[in-house]
Amino acid sequence: MKAQLRILVLVLNLGALLLLIAPAAAQTDIYRDASQPIEARIDDLLARMTLEEKIGQMTLVAEDSLDPQAVFDYFIGGVLSGGNDEPNVNTPEGWLEMVTEFQDAALDTRLGIPLIYGIDAVHGHNNVIGATIFPHNIGLGATRNAELVEQIGAATAAEMMATGIYWNYAPALPVVQDVRWGRTYESFGENTALVTELGIAYQRGLQGDPLMVLATPKHYLGDGGTTWGTSPFGASNIDRGDTQIDEAGLRELYLPPYIEAVNSGALSIMVSFSSWNGVPMHAHDYMVNEVLKGELGFMGFVVSDWQGIDLVAPDYYQAVVMSINAGVDMNMVPYEFRQFINTMNRAVENGDISLERIDDAVRRILRAKFAVGLFDRPTGDGATLDVVGSEEHRALARQAVSESLVLLKNEGALPLSADAATIFVAGNAADDIGMQSGGWTISWQGASGDITPGTTIFEAITATAGANTHVVFERLGRFDSFQDASGNPAMADYGIVVVGEEPYAEFEGDNGRLALTRGDLTTIERVRAQSDKLIIIVVSGRPLVITDQLQVADAVVAAWLPGTEGQGVADVLFGATPFTGTLPFTWMRSVDQLPFDFANLPTEGCDAPLFPYGYGLTYENSESEWLDLAETCSAG
Ligand code: GLC
Numbered sequence: 001m002k003a004q005l006r007i008l009v010l011v012l013n014l015g016a017l018l019l020l021i022a023p024a025a026a027q028t029d030i031y032r033d034a035s036q037p038i039e040a041r042i043d044d045l046l047a048r049m050t051l052e053e054k055i056g057q058m059t060l061v062a063e064d065s066l067d068p069q070a071v072f073d074y075f076i077g078g079v080l081s082g083g084n085d086e087p088n089v090n091t092p093e094g095w096l097e098m099v100t101e102f103q104d105a106a107l108d109t110r111l112g113i114p115l116i117y118g119i120d121a122v123h124g125h126n127n128v129i130g131a132t133i134f135p136h137n138i139g140l141g142a143t144r145n146a147e148l149v150e151q152i153g154a155a156t157a158a159e160m161m162a163t164g165i166y167w168n169y170a171p172a173l174p175v176v177q178d179v180r181w182g183r184t185y186e187s188f189g190e191n192t193a194l195v196t197e198l199g200i201a202y203q204r205g206l207q208g209d210p211l212m213v214l215a216t217p218k219h220y221l222g223d224g225g226t227t228w229g230t231s232p233f234g235a236s237n238i239d240r241g242d243t244q245i246d247e248a249g250l251r252e253l254y255l256p257p258y259i260e261a262v263n264s265g266a267l268s269i270m271v272s273f274s275s276w277n278g279v280p281m282h283a284h285d286y287m288v289n290e291v292l293k294g295e296l297g298f299m300g301f302v303v304s305d306w307q308g309i310d311l312v313a314p315d316y317y318q319a320v321v322m323s324i325n326a327g328v329d330m331n332m333v334p335y336e337f338r339q340f341i342n343t344m345n346r347a348v349e350n351g352d353i354s355l356e357r358i359d360d361a362v363r364r365i366l367r368a369k370f371a372v373g374l375f376d377r378p379t380g381d382g383a384t385l386d387v388v389g390s391e392e393h394r395a396l397a398r399q400a401v402s403e404s405l406v407l408l409k410n411e412g413a414l415p416l417s418a419d420a421a422t423i424f425v426a427g428n429a430a431d432d433i434g435m436q437s438g439g440w441t442i443s444w445q446g447a448s449g450d451i452t453p454g455t456t457i458f459e460a461i462t463a464t465a466g467a468n469t470h471v472v473f474e475r476l477g478r479f480d481s482f483q484d485a486s487g488n489p490a491m492a493d494y495g496i497v498v499v500g501e502e503p504y505a506e507f508e509g510d511n512g513r514l515a516l517t518r519g520d521l522t523t524i525e526r527v528r529a530q531s532d533k534l535i536i537i538v539v540s541g542r543p544l545v546i547t548d549q550l551q552v553a554d555a556v557v558a559a560w561l562p563g564t565e566g567q568g569v570a571d572v573l574f575g576a577t578p579f580t581g582t583l584p585f586t587w588m589r590s591v592d593q594l595p596f597d598f599a600n601l602p603t604e605g606c607d608a609p610l611f612p613y614g615y616g617l618t619y620e621n622s623e624s625e626w627l628d629l630a631e632t633c634s635a636g
Pocket of ligand 1: 083
């Protein structure tokens with residue numbers, strides 16, 4: 001009996017000993033245990049964190065403003081690549097290596113909380129050379145194809161995850177009311193329902209099920225409704241301006257995409273640089289705390305925009321206190337992170353920011369990190385790097401390009417005949433990957449030139465034309481060296497002029513004229529003189545003033561910013577695929593018509609727009625009263 005008792009006592013002591021040790025191990029396990037409920041993991045981790053570790057989680061820093069050691073020293077919760085940030089070697093491998101170095105530093109901290117690495121993969125994984133560059137959102141808006149947009153979101157997520165990045169500052173959800181804004185092309189259109197349908201389709205595709213990548217619906221709220229001239233950049237700007245509308249109008253026009261975004265599981269939302277009736281959104285307690293987090297029930301975290309907090313008030317301390325108390329949970333600093341951290345500590349010491357507020361912000365950030373799987377899969381393993389720029393994704397982009405094209409006019413010109421003898425191709429955007437991709441491509445502002453692998457529109461036309469068709473490119477349209485037997489300038493069957501906007505992003509693209517360049521106008525004149533049929537293709541981030549050119553051309557196509565897969569343009573020009581695109585924006589006759597009063601838009605007479613929202617011809621139907629009106633109004 002005694003022996004049995006002794007064994008029992010021994011076992012009990014051993015158990016007690018294990019319990020003594022176990023709680024530490026068991027408690028450590030809870031937040032690291034993927035089988036535990038997320039809220040339990042958050043509670044366990046939050047209870048373990050110091051104030052310094054909590055404030056570190058609220059700090060988002062640009063990758064070229066810190067090194068992995070600083071991530072470790074300051075417990076940094078987020079690192080991002082802004083539009084111009086890239087690794088030493090801009091390859092998918094180079095991206096994975098850079099992101100992994102930052103993440104390893106975070107994982108080495110006391111509690112091993114993974115950082116979240118963010119990027120603007122707004123039309124593909126567009127910072128990465130070799131990635132698939134999809135049409136910008138304005139082109140996707142023209143497709144009206146939610147299923148396609150969802151597939152693009154998923155393809156973008158796959159290319160991001162291959163490089164170890166699980167946080168995208170997309171989709172942009174502006175309902176743009178004035179196309180003079182330099183971010184018009186980031187929008188799916190002027191119509192709330194369209195933006196909601198396509199924006200949430202993209203979010204679903206990007207997030208995946210189960211959640212793999214964090215979407216960031218942006219920029220909350222009313223970023224697309226600012227008034228020309230109210231921008232901090234001056235009287236000829238609109239970016240980051242003031243949205244002047246009553247609450248009912250704000251809710252009706254701009255809130256629906258965010259209601260659906262929250263209902264579709266968004267766990268990060270970026271607040272807008274813009275203001276609502278004079279109050280900066282970065283410090284809008286009512287719209288962020290009461291409406292977004294309260295009324296809409298948003299349980300994720302609100303991230304500031306790039307130095308967005310700094311713009312809230314002249315005094316940085318006040319700006320930080322106002323923004324954090326208004327509901328901003330993570331500050332995209334992105335440079336002076338030590339200043340932000342010190343300011344936060346001071347604000348807590350002074351009682352200007354409560355510990356409850358800090359805990360709420362960190363809880364939201366951790367909720368997103370747990371939900372997206374960062375604690376369980378903090379880095380990429382390099383196994384899928386070949387998905388970046390894959391043929392499958394490029395085929396998807398090619399389909400999107402074809403479906404995004406909008407046929408504005410066609411008088412016996414399209415489809416191009418495979419039997420044509422000669423096709424002249426001209427224009428600044430005809431043979432230029434950078435021009436056809438636009439901003440947010442390899443660099444923030446984008447750039448013309450051969451910036452990443454892809455197919456230009458000229459290359460695509462050449463590849464698709466008939467075997468005996470002579471396709472000639474001359475950027476400025478100078479084909480006078482082509483002469484007929486009697487020494488006169490030879491006529492081509494078709495002259496195709498691809499006009500366009502030089503790439504831009506954000507306020508750099510604010511433009512009060514929206515005119516074609518002098519060079520493009522001259523090129524059009526030259527090619528008109530030497531072509532039986534003149535086709536104008538407009539590569540732009542928004543409608544441009546083409547009222548006069550519409551009368552000169554036999555066909556006009558809006559191609560928006562198609563990205564790397566120019567073959568999608570040729571597929572439609574030669575009739576392999578049909579025109580199905582329709583306008584996501586009303587097309588103005590002149591800039592004097594802007595901003596449109598959509599509630600009272602004339603539908604006849606020369607005060608009417610050139611083309612209405614939803615307009616688009618097909619090969620079967622190329623007649624329209626809008627073309628008749630355009631001819632009448634041009635005749636004066
Ligand atoms: C930019 C943009 C925002 C972007 C952020 C990070 O200024 O406003 O859309 O996500 O900075 O690049």
